Amino acid sequence: MNITTIITAIFLTIGCFFSVVAAIGVVRFPDFYSRMHPAGKNDTLGQTLILIGLIIYEGFSFVSIKLLLIIIFIFIANPTATHAIAKAAYLAGLKPWEKEEKK
Amino acid sequence: MNFIITFIILFFFWILLSGYFDFMHLFLGVISSLFVAFISHDLIMGDVNIGRASKNVLRFLRYLPWLLYQIVLANLDIVYRTLHPDMPIAPRIIKFKTDLKTDMGIVVLANSITLTPGTVTIDVKDGEFIVHAIAERPADDLLGGEMQARVKKVEGGEG
Numbered sequence: 001m002n003i004t005t006i007i008t009a010i011f012l013t014i015g016c017f018f019s020v021v022a023a024i025g026v027v028r029f030p031d032f033y034s035r036m037h038p039a040g041k042n043d044t045l046g047q048t049l050i051l052i053g054l055i056i057y058e059g060f061s062f063v064s065i066k067l068l069l070i071i072i073f074i075f076i077a078n079p080t081a082t083h084a085i086a087k088a089a090y091l092a093g094l095k096p097w098e099k100e101e102k103k
Numbered sequence: 104m105n106f107i108i109t110f111i112i113l114f115f116f117w118i119l120l121s122g123y124f125d126f127m128h129l130f131l132g133v134i135s136s137l138f139v140a141f142i143s144h145d146l147i148m149g150d151v152n153i154g155r156a157s158k159n160v161l162r163f164l165r166y167l168p169w170l171l172y173q174i175v176l177a178n179l180d181i182v183y184r185t186l187h188p189d190m191p192i193a194p195r196i197i198k199f200k201t202d203l204k205t206d207m208g209i210v211v212l213a214n215s216i217t218l219t220p221g222t223v224t225i226d227v228k229d230g231e232f233i234v235h236a237i238a239e240r241p242a243d244d245l246l247g248g249e250m251q252a253r254v255k256k257v258e259g260g261e262g
Contacts, residue, residue: 018178025185033235034194036223038181044218045178062122069119079217079224086225086235096194096235 004056011053018046031097032089040082047074108153110140159207159257166257170215177220184237193238199246201230208258215250 025038051071055064117132118124184192203209213224216234221241226233236242 018182021182021185025181028185028190029192031194033223033225034192034237036235037221037237038185040217040223041174041177042181045174062119065119076214079214082217083213083224086223090225090233096196098194 004059008053008057011049011056015046015049015051015053018042018049022046032094033086033096036082036086040079044074044078106140106144109144110136113139162257163211166211166253169253170218173215173219177218180220180241191238195236195239195242196225197234197236197242197246199232199234201232201251203230203251203254203258205258208254211257212251212254215254216245219250220244 019042022038022042025042026035029035029038048071051067051074055067058064058067113136114132117136118129121128121132123129184190201209201212203212209227209230213227213232216222216224216232221237222245223235224232225235234242234245236245
């Protein structure tokens with residue numbers, strides 16, 4: 001157990017935590033649009049943290065540069081995909097869920 | 104000029120992704136980079152002005168730390184809302200006009216809205232943003248316009 005392994009483990013744990021919360025959020029939230037929030041945001045950070053952990057584990061090499069490229073692509077692709085799905089639902093006429101007034 | 108820059112970028116990526124430095128791999132890389140640069144240098148670089156493009160990149164780099172900070176806030180916000188037993192959400196759709204002019208500014212703003220706390224961009228049409236906000240506070244924050252001012256700085260004065 002050296003220090004690199006420990007830091008990697010911390011990053012992987014936090015990344016997995018965010019990904020799990022994203023999954024829970026997708027199940028718990030009431031409608032399509034609010035489900036986009038955990039799917040679009042927590043996945044981005046969760047995956048990024050996991051990849052950063054792998055970069056630290058790998059050190060500076062060709063593999064870590066490729067991982068860095070993957071992070072950049074995730075950062076561009078994830079919000080764009082979220083936006084595209086949400087736009088499709090909006091154009092199809094799906095109405096967002098709204099909180100009921102207190103009885 | 105565009106041709107040479109495209110070739111250099113492509114060849115750099117080739118070396119990066121292959122990781123081999125022997126003659127055969129480099130030679131194949133030169134051939135394929137030349138070929139791709141030949142057919143697509145108009146597409147990739149277009150009529151990019153190098154000086155202005157690098158200034159844009161610099162301005163974007165100055166915007167990046169704030170964006171990363173907002174992303175972390177956004178995630179903690181979602182974690183809180185997901186794990187809270189009462190699920191404190193009150194989703195709504197908000198619309199607002201933007202006066203950003205360049206396509207790049209609008210793209211940066213749209214993606215930033217999606218990545219920052221409690222808001223997801225649904226559609227942009229003729230400078231009007233349609234945004235889904237998960238509760239009242241993020242909606243108010245967005246309409247406050249701090250992010251738009253920051254993106255405008257990225258966009259720069261010349262538009």
